Amino acid sequence: MPFEFKRMEIPEVVLIISKQFSDSRGYFEELYKESDFKNYVPCNFPQINHSFSKKGVLRGLHFQLNPYAQGKLVTVIFGKIFDVGVDLRVGSPTYKKWVSVELTPGKLLWIPAGFTHGFYALEESHVIYMVTKEFSKDHDSGIIWNDDEINVKWPANDPMLSDKDRNLPRLRESKANFKYNDSLC
Numbered sequence: 001m002p003f004e005f006k007r008m009e010i011p012e013v014v015l016i017i018s019k020q021f022s023d024s025r026g027y028f029e030e031l032y033k034e035s036d037f038k039n040y041v042p043c044n045f046p047q048i049n050h051s052f053s054k055k056g057v058l059r060g061l062h063f064q065l066n067p068y069a070q071g072k073l074v075t076v077i078f079g080k081i082f083d084v085g086v087d088l089r090v091g092s093p094t095y096k097k098w099v100s101v102e103l104t105p106g107k108l109l110w111i112p113a114g115f116t117h118g119f120y121a122l123e124e125s126h127v128i129y130m131v132t133k134e135f136s137k138d139h140d141s142g143i144i145w146n147d148d149e150i151n152v153k154w155p156a157n158d159p160m161l162s163d164k165d166r167n168l169p170r171l172r173e174s175k176a177n178f179k180y181n182d183s184l185c
């Protein structure tokens, strides 16, 4: 199998390492294959996103409210990001805990529905992510990146943010409506 799957400290979050087939031209890698992913990521992906971020940009912490909650399969095709998932499922043994991974090409992170997601661009980065529900503007939501209850240890103190992200609420005021037994897709 050209993929290695590693569960993180929050076991529903999975790091996937894809085999890169290098030759004199460059390299080839698969980023997703249903038959290999089905035991770890048993979801369908109706939307694929791409964003480009300058070094020093932070996007997050974002989620879509139920019933449009999104699982996200995140990777980088150029650059390096500090990628973060936070468990927002009330009743979960890891509620409010976060995990992070430095993603570079060839590594993917699966962050299920019920989590909030954000990343910091350690370098100029192109990020590609597949999502399990289509975008719904009315369900688009989030939590401020430096929320003191979650306390992510970001690699920067003064990131570049969008106006929207600068004004996101704290967890205690957020509209997050996830429960431990919700679908991970």
Ligand SMILES: Cc1cn([C@H]2C[C@H](O)[C@@H](COP(=O)(O)OP(=O)(O)O[C@H]3O[C@@H](C)C(=O)[C@@H](O)[C@H]3O)O2)c(=O)[nH]c1=O
Pocket (backbone or CB within 6 Å): 049, 051, 059, 060, 062, 063, 072, 117, 118, 119, 135, 162, 164
């Ligand atoms: C996320 C999204 C945004 N948009 C539009 C809305 C807006 O006009 C513009 C920029 O949106 P944002 O500022 O929300 O983009 P961005 O800050 O990159 O939002 C993304 O951040 C990462 C961390 C995630 O986890 C994603 O799910 C998503 O929330 O793109 C879509 O049309 N479809 C989408 O799926």
